[in-house]
Structures are given as structure tokens and as C-alpha cells.
Amino acid sequence: MAEKVELNEIEVWDGNYAVSQALRQAQIDVVAAYPITPSTPIVENYGSYVANGLVDGEFVMVESEHAAMSACVGAAAAGGRVATATSSQGFMLMIEVLYQASGMRVPLVLTVVNRAVASPLNVQGDHGDMYAGRDSGWVQIDAFNAQEAYDLTLCAFKIGEDMRVRLPVMVHQDGFLTSHTAQNVRPLQDEEAYKFVGDYKPYEEMLDFTKAVTYGAQTEENWHFEHKAKQHKALFDSAKVIDEVFAEFKKLTGREYKRVESYMMEDAEVAIVALGSSVETVRYAAEQLREEGIKAGVVAPRCFRPFPFDEIKEALANVKSVAVLDRSAPMGAMGALFNEVSSALYTLENRPFVTNYIYGLGGRDFSIEQAKTILKEQKANADADDITTNIQQFIGVRGPKLGFFETKRS
Amino acid sequence: MIEIRWHSRAGQGAVTGAKGLGDVVARTGKEVQAFAIYGSAKRGAAMRAYNRIDDKPIITHEKFMRPDYVLVIDPALAFTDKITENDKETTKYIITTHLSKDELIAQIPELQDKKDRVFVVDAIQISLDTIGRSMPNTPTLGALMKVSGMYDLDFFLDSMKRVLAKFPQKIIDANMEAMTRAYNEVN
Numbered sequence: 292m293a294e295k296v297e298l299n300e301i302e303v304w305d306g307n308y309a310v311s312q313a314l315r316q317a318q319i320d321v322v323a324a325y326p327i328t329p330s331t332p333i334v335e336n337y338g339s340y341v342a343n344g345l346v347d348g349e350f351v352m353v354e355s356e357h358a359a360m361s362a363c364v365g366a367a368a369a370g371g372r373v374a375t376a377t378s379s380q381g382f383m384l385m386i387e388v389l390y391q392a393s394g395m396r397v398p399l400v401l402t403v404v405n406r407a408v409a410s411p412l413n414v415q416g417d418h419g420d421m422y423a424g425r426d427s428g429w430v431q432i433d434a435f436n437a438q439e440a441y442d443l444t445l446c447a448f449k450i451g452e453d454m455r456v457r458l459p460v461m462v463h464q465d466g467f468l469t470s471h472t473a474q475n476v477r478p479l480q481d482e483e484a485y486k487f488v489g490d491y492k493p494y495e496e497m498l499d500f501t502k503a504v505t506y507g508a509q510t511e512e513n514w515h516f517e518h519k520a521k522q523h524k525a526l527f528d529s530a531k532v533i534d535e536v537f538a539e540f541k542k543l544t545g546r547e548y549k550r551v552e553s554y555m556m557e558d559a560e561v562a563i564v565a566l567g568s569s570v571e572t573v574r575y576a577a578e579q580l581r582e583e584g585i586k587a588g589v590v591a592p593r594c595f596r597p598f599p600f601d602e603i604k605e606a607l608a609n610v611k612s613v614a615v616l617d618r619s620a621p622m623g624a625m626g627a628l629f630n631e632v633s634s635a636l637y638t639l640e641n642r643p644f645v646t647n648y649i650y651g652l653g654g655r656d657f658s659i660e661q662a663k664t665i666l667k668e669q670k671a672n673a674d675a676d677d678i679t680t681n682i683q684q685f686i687g688v689r690g691p692k693l694g695f696f697e698t699k700r701s
Numbered sequence: 702m703i704e705i706r707w708h709s710r711a712g713q714g715a716v717t718g719a720k721g722l723g724d725v726v727a728r729t730g731k732e733v734q735a736f737a738i739y740g741s742a743k744r745g746a747a748m749r750a751y752n753r754i755d756d757k758p759i760i761t762h763e764k765f766m767r768p769d770y771v772l773v774i775d776p777a778l779a780f781t782d783k784i785t786e787n788d789k790e791t792t793k794y795i796i797t798t799h800l801s802k803d804e805l806i807a808q809i810p811e812l813q814d815k816k817d818r819v820f821v822v823d824a825i826q827i828s829l830d831t832i833g834r835s836m837p838n839t840p841t842l843g844a845l846m847k848v849s850g851m852y853d854l855d856f857f858l859d860s861m862k863r864v865l866a867k868f869p870q871k872i873i874d875a876n877m878e879a880m881t882r883a884y885n886e887v888n
Binding site for chain 2: 299301302303305328414436465467468469471472473474475568569571572574575656657658659660
């Protein structure tokens, strides 16, 4: 049995360290990883726990991120609790196997440190990798700081392994801004954390030789569509389980998570929708603008997949103008979050104005001042009762103001 | 909120120093943030690390900062990096150098109107004498305690012993001596 670790009530951990501790506490059977860049210090730390006898499970070193995810899928199908970590280019190499994992309905956990995707090569934070996973059939949950990265990693096992879900789960955090930023983290003690996650319950495990099962079968035109339809429904239906797990976590820790987080939205006239650590920066900006009399609020999808369509709609039902922020190069389209939020808002009686801001690519700083500028532009839209800017703008990029689409609503 | 910016070279321990400071401060009931901007820089490249300290949870994640303290832990960076960038009228500077304060300020025009807010300490020499290699991060924290009055020296040393607990006793002792010397020598 692995040694227990006594943790302080308050630790100063960065996101990487926080997640590696959560993985240790979850008592995982197999972690398969390719522990160099572009993987993360998460598996580097985890490797040291293995070496120091703090982990009972296997740590499998493989030759690439593609192999890492492949080994994880195999181990999960065999019937164990499985997790790994990746980032950026490593994530891109895993993508083929991400679809295999969700298609085979194996519950494994992937902790992702969101970073830019080359070329040009860049190791800083943006959401390019996270967005590339959005059709992969995984549950995708987003942490905005190190505490949340820890909490949500524990929740991820419980969500994915629930018999009503049995899907793989990604826990995202921002590269550097969360992964390498040390902050106060209040962890659970080992026993408490493990009790919350619970024992792994195998289902249709390949190592049960009394009952042969097949994973990764071939289905052509005859059954493929039905399989995908079931998988899609399972992902949508996981929302209920996510809510239950969040409720249970709140009971244990007092820390509350929702599939859509709303801040200062009760009376908000204008709002920003964002993902990642920027959600917190924007909250700070909104608080300051409220002192200047602008009723600003913030809405953030905690759960990127399944996409919380109704909850987004409800959160923004009464605002006049919304800025949706995308931290990924949209490449010839509107930002993905903009598109999804807009589609949710389209069914509202009083549709708010919605514009799109591309920001922070490759780790470019996103400042409180920029967040305020965005909110002030929403206020101008609300006052003019029309969109006063281009529909899509780049904020924080060098050179003259860059914007696209002057299409007005009226 | 107190904000601190470290100017360092990769390998000089600014990240460890910033995290160590965060660790000490967090144990006194405050909220902290410690981060760095370095990307894929190699040992010797100029980089910056940052601390934020507040009574309530710190929710800003912007890199932009108007620092209350600027810690320059590599002597050459005082000349080559923009150490006064985004400073305030109250920003205090602690600069590692073998020069006297007057000699240093005479060579850096940006510091000439901030004379009463500039403090010098030879953290490189102190670390060579005590730790046995150039490791200016912990002595600079000793100097920061003196200049800021954040905590008294004994309390700080005690807290740092816990932060450094994973190191052999000899190294912990050397760091204690380094911090004490910097505390006494900064001027």
C-alpha cells in the first residue's frame, strides 16, 4: 500500500502540482505518458510519486503521446482507473486516439494544460488544443485557477466512471497562467479525497476472461450511425451526473461548481462570456466597472462539452450586449465559442447583441484594461441599441485595430 | 495588493524565490500568487517572475503589473532590462550589485530621480560566500524583509526553513546565513 501524504490546510501549488496531487490521491491503476515537453510537469511530478513509493499503480513510459493515449485506452478497456496528461502538440498527436477512447466508451481522465499549437512554435497558453478536442466525444471541463484544477480532476473520475456516463473526461487549465502560477490551494487529505472519488467499478472489462468482450469493433454503414447517436446522447446525458458530482463535492468542501458559472449577472446589462483564467481577470474588470456605474457581468461555461446550451441561454437572457471571447485562432470563421453562444441566444425572445473578440493567442497578455475596453464597447452597443463595432475584433494584437464584418443587425 | 517583480536570468532561482516567498506569506493567512514568464528560454536568458499578495483571493491573471517592489537579482540586468517599466512613485528597488549605491545610480539614468527608493545588496557575493555558488534568490528575500518590513527576520527565517525542508541541513543553514547577511547588508 502506498504511503499517505500529510497535506497542509493551505498549500501554495501551481496548477500542475495541484493536478498531480489529485491524480496521486485518486489511486490510479495505470498512467501512461510520454513525460517530456510537450507533456507537462503533471506527469513529471507523478513520476516522482511513483519513484518515492507514494503510488501503487503502474506508470508506463511510452514513445509518443499517440502511444500514451493508446496505452491508456488499452488499460481502461482492460478494466482499470486510468489517467494521463498532455498539452499542445502532444494533444494534437493524441487526437486520433481521443476518438477511439470515447467511441469505446472507456472512462479515462486526461488533464490538459491548454497551450498554443504550432506553427509558429509557442509554448504559452491559449485554447487552440482544447478547441481541437471539442468534437472528440469527451466530457470537457474547464478550470480557471489551480484550486479548480485540483477539485475538478477529482470530480472527473467520478463523472466519467459513473455507470450512466462511461465516457472519457478532460480537465482543462490554462498553460502558464494556471499551470505555472502558484496560488493558495486548499486540498483534501488523501483519505477524504479517495473516499470522494470512490473505488473503480469495472464494466465489461477485458481482463474478465469468463466473459469475452470486444472493444473497437468495425461497424460500417449498417451500425456506425446508431453507435454515434448513442454516444452523442450519452455525452448530453452526462450533464445530470456532472451536476450530481458537483453537488456532492460542494457538500464535502463548500466549493460550488456549476456547468455554467455566472458572476454579477442578476442585474447585468452587459456581459462577457469567456473560458479559462481570463474568466477571473474579467470578473475583476467587471467589479471595477460597476463602481463606474456600468452593470457588467461574466458568464463562463465550466463545462465546454456537453455544451450547456440552455444554461447559457438562461444566464444571458436579460442582457443587452454580450462579448464572447475566443482564445484560439478562428481561421476563416467566427470564434467557436461565439458561434455556440450565439446559437443558444438565437432562441431567446429578446436576442442580445453578440460580438466576438479574439484575444491572448500564444500567451499574449490579457489585461484588466482590455477587459474593461470590451465591456465598455458592450455598454456602447446597449446605449446605441445597435452593434457599434465590427462583429469580430482582435484585441491585444500589434498594429492598427483589426476587425471583421461590419454587418449590422438592423 | 502588494505586487513584486523579479528580474532574473533563467537558472538564478527567481521562480523558486517567488514561490518560496508565496509559501511563507500564505502561511500567515494571506492569499498569494507567484508566476513567471519564461517560455522555452534556456539557462542564462533574461526572464521575469512575479508575486502578488493580498488579503482576499487574487483573481487577476494579467501579466501586466505596476510593482511595489522590483528585485533585480542579476547585476547586468539593472543595465540591460527595463527595470523601471510600469513603476509607481513609491516603487522600491532592490538591486544585486558589487557597486555602491551611488556608483550604480550614476550609471543608470532611469534611477537618478528614485535615489531614496533604490537599495543595493551584493547577493551574488553573499551566496558565493555562504551557499558556495551563485544563487542570489534567497539572499534577495532577506534584503526584501529588511526593506519592506514585511516580517521580522527571525519569523521569516523560521518559515523559510520549512520551505527549504527538502534540502540537506548544510544547504538550509547556508541559506539562513545568506538571508541574514543580506538583511544586515542591504542599504
